[in-house]
Amino acid sequence: MDRRRFLKWGGFITASVATGAGLAGCGGSDNTVVVGDTGAPLVTGAWKFPQSVASGDPRADSILLWTRAVPAAADNVAVAPADQDGAIRLLVTAGDNSAALGSNAVLAGSPVVDVHLPLLGQYDNTVRHKVTGLAPGAVYYYQFVAGDNRSNVGRFKTAPAATADVAQLQFVYMTCQDWSVNHWGAMTSIAAEPLDFIVHLGDYIYETVGDDFQLGAVESRHGALTLPDGVAKAGSNTAKYANTLADYRYLYKQYRTDPRLQALHERFAFIAVWDDHEFTDDAWQDAQTYDGSTNADGTDLHQSSRRRNANQAWFEFMPADVSFDAADSSFQNIRIYRDFQFGKLMQLVMTDQRLYRSDHIIPESSINPATGKPLGRIGSRYLVPQQTLAAVEAQKIAGATAAGQAPLSGVSILGNTQRQWWMDKMKAATSTWKLWGNEVSLLRMGMNGIDAIATLLALNALTAVAAQVGTTAGATGGNVALAGAIVAAAIAGATAGTAQNGAVAIMTAALSGGAAQAQAAAGVGAGLTAAQAGLAVAVYAAVTTAAAGGAVTAAQAGAAAQTIAFGYIKQDVQANGAASSFVAASGKQAALAPFFARFLLNCDQWDGYNGERKALMAHLKSNNIGNVVALTGDIHAFFAGTVNDDFDAAGGGTPVMVDLVSAGISSDSFFSYLRDAASALGDIGTLVSYPLAIPVPGVGTVSLNFNLLDYTMGKAAPTLAQLLDQLRVQLRGALAAKGVAEGVLEATVTAVMAGLQASSDFNTSLLALAQQLAALGNNGWIKHLNTDAQGYTLVTLTPGRLVAQFRQVNKLVGTSAPATLVARTTTATVTAGVAAVVVG
Incomplete structure (x- = not known):
């Protein structure tokens, strides 16, 4: 020293x-x-x-x-x-x-x-x-x-001795415990677990008070926070952020007065790192990224003094054996990245993904050519065009190389020194498992905007097409199959007369026992193109099958509309993009135009630093370093999936390690943030949520926003039962907010769900929407996701496998944490020797 x-x-x-x-x-x-x-x-x-x-x-x-x-x-x-x-x-x-x-x-x-x-x-x-x-x-x-x-x-x-044979370790990892929203009941559940230690991945405090995302319901035992000094946040009438040492100390002291958090610290040793809110949201080095709080040229403010204050308060209040040098005049006067050995079973590497990271690849100050103004968050940190980000990252890597610097110097989360340290630790590790305390997710979280818009336009067309089929059926003597074929051919571009002639020819061939190929040939013979005839044949068959199953006329028209919308309209938009006639017919060309691209949802995490992620995966792969699992927080959601060597390669690349992401203890969910942001985007908002108004006798109407983001991001297509179960926690919380006592909550939820199951809005419209969004096929490497949750993750580690239990907790009951805390447990299992995760 x-x-x-x-x-x-x-x-x-x-x-x-x-x-x-x-x-x-x-x-x-x-x-x-x-x-x-x-x-x-x-x-x-x-x-x-x-x-x-x-x-x-x-x-x-x-x-x-x-x-x-x-x-x-x-x-x-x-x-x-x-x-x-x-x-x-x-x-x-x-x-x-x-x-x-x-x-x-x-x-x-x-x-x-x-x-x-x-x-x-x-x-x-x-x-x-x-x-x-x-x-x-x-x-x-x-x-x-x-x-x-x-x-x-x-x-x-x-910890066990480095040479010890360890049969099992059990620990919890947790993150994102905002004092000002929801509840800390999860801590009561964690305190009852038989643990060896706790890993905390950051956002132990939140530096803002009264920000927009902190104005929701909160348990009454958490009173309002008042910063001793505080600075008003630009663009907000209520929010202030911590700035002085007194401010940051105050937050740690206030948070640590909660008996439930005290109980965790009293019972278990913590292994902790910070994320961003211990300093400032989406921080990089000493820079803050609050929209509006920028330099004259739009670049992020660098606040070295504030960063040093945040460093010192964390050092004073967190029980972490790290080095801090107050005599160092820089803001990088503390080192929190470190590693731990737990016998022959586990090496735990904890990283710092804020203090050394480069600016976001596309800075918030970048000028949007469409407006002439800085981008702000959208287009830089969130919903970033993948091709644009890749091009800018490549330019920065080339520039650093030409200047004689390390290629990743300007596009790094870890920084050059820590990255080499990480690589050395992983390569030297002799334990069975190499776990990584990783603040932000390594999983690719992308979205194909073209496919998404195509799906939305097809869905939006269903009602109108079904009505058109119904009207046409009136002119065909009630023959819905024939009417559907006529409408299909016309929507595919045939004139009215040709559409009718072709459909009649198809019907005649079908009634005479002709197979689909013969029916299509008959349609072409009557003047239809091959594509028009093929669609008309498919619609005729779909309606015929529905009728044979006993479907009523409206349902038959619906079957025709489904086939037309997804068998033709969706495919046309996918093939032609913004030039599709159906985009023009929607009257929303200008609004939809920016979304005809592939997007990355969150570039504050590793998706925004793809070059460095690929370098880390290449290091693991080339050195045959297996059994690597990241324990991740930050995004306020549960995820499980593989981290691949190159997500841009055909098929998404080869799995190298596993990433297990835990939801926040209390912070509002990733879904809730995107729901609010997407609400201003019109039809695009349907990719995130679907409004439900549910009448409940004796309670009134319960308004919910059903989470469709999970399906857009890659959740498997649901059954009706799975769709209902997904709603359970949110519905329970909404009923509790309406004053339903906890003693009757479960019975009320069950009764309401029985009614929903019989609702066509739910069992037909919403179910079809979820299934179509799941069919987008985004992010196939993600094996589990729940973007609307609070909770923690319990890990049981043995030489043969790692079992992570995602514990989702119930929502507030009135102004108190629920008596029944754990709502749902989902298990993710990683078997030694295989870079894969099984969820069940």
Whole structure:
């Protein structure tokens, strides 16, 4: 450790060696200063620990312990008095204190650590202490004492020895716990799990207060937040963002007052990294990306001082054994990427995907040629044309190469140094499993806009085409099959007379026993083109089959419309794009024109840094590094899929590793964000959601937006039962919001779903829409997705397999977390030796 850091942090970063006598010894790491007795007097009188205790970074011989102590009369989240420095006591024992866990009962058992630690107002009375010399794979209990008062008893488990054969590890990974929306009930469920540790992937706090996405329903036990300083966010009448050290400290202190979060820290050691909201949304290096808050030229503001404040608050309040150098004047004065060994079973590599990342490939300041104004988020970070991004990325790589720089220097999430570190760690790992604490998803999440528009226009045509068939049937004596063939030929371009003659010829051939080929030939003989005849034959057959099954006239017309819409209209738009006559007929050419392309939905994640992703996958593939699984957060959704060597290759490339993405603890879902954004896009919004108005006796009308985003992104076509089940959690939440008591919620949900099952809007229109969107075939490597969820993921790891249980939680009941917390568990299994995931 260098002398500057010693002088700055010598009273704050402390370490001791566990011994039978509890005496401090020499040793420690380059991140710590060894301190035994501080020489400062122990504080006296009444004290408290408003943020309780925490442990982090469990290794085979060490742990980082944390607390914050203030006088009993002090406010729980106010700045600690600067003139009341002193010392508190720490006790650690291997004795069983499980009965006292989470209480302030006296810690029992002979201490292996008994030291006095400095309590300094300049660090807001937070304490960070590293204990070394511990036994591997062992459970310890600890407690702090300040004056007359004891903290709650905490517990941690050290990692197994590097050479140990480990039969099983069990842990939870979690992310995105916004104080200001929904509820933290998931934490109660996590606290009851039998875990070895917890991985936290970031967004532990949210830097904004009162932002648009934070104005929804929230549990009453989470009061409004008030930043000590705060800066008004541009473009918002209500939002402020953290800026000063006091602001960021306040958020950690307030978040950590929740007893449920305290319980997690008391029971399990955390292995934590940050994502963006610990500093600023969609951050890169020291730059913020709030629309409107830019430099005069539209480029992102660089806020080095704010970044340093965020770094220091995270360092002070997170129990992480990392290095921080306050004497370093740069904003990159902290290093949080690190790795952990858990016997022969697992190597866990934790990365930092914000502090070193390049600007987004297409910056928000890029000028939109259609408007002459900066793009902002859409077109740069979200809904980005894939071809445009690839071209810009290639230009940047070529430019860096020509300048003698590393090719990926300007298009990287990890940065050159950390990327090489990651590669070295993966290559050197000897454990069975290589897990990666990865903040943003590695999965390609794309959408073919041409296919999507073609599907929407076909769907929009169904009602009109069915009506046209019904009207024509009136002129054919009620012969819906003939009417359908006539309408099909006409829509495919035949004149009215030719359409009628061709359809009659097809019917005649069919009635005489002619097969489809003979029917088509008859139609061509009557003047139809081969394409017109083929469509008319298909429609005639579809209606005939429906009639034979007992379908009524309206259903027969619907069968004709389905065949015409998806057998011709959709295919015409797919083939001709914006030049299709059906696009022109829609009257929405201008609105639809920008969407005739392939898009990437979220370029703040690895899709926006495709070159570096390919380099990492090539490293794994060329070095035969297997059993690599990413544990991912950020996007507020559950995903499971393979990460391929080149998603742009034919078939999407070859699977190399697996990415398992967990939904947020409380943050609003990815679906909800896209639903709101898409609502202004007209028909395009149908790719995301479908409105349902459900009358419920005694309750009133329940308005829902059914999640179609899952199907657009690649979820398999549903059955009616699956469609109903998908709605269950959202419906339960909506009924609870209407005042339905939790005791009757499940019965009410069941009754409402029975009614929906019989509704044609649901069992026909919505079901067909979901099935058609699923048929788009986007993102075939994604094997599971649930974009409208909150929850966490429980991992059970053995030498033979990794089993991840996605635990989705129920929504608020009134202003409280639900008594029935876990709504649905979906299991994703990765078998050792295979880069694949099975969901079931």
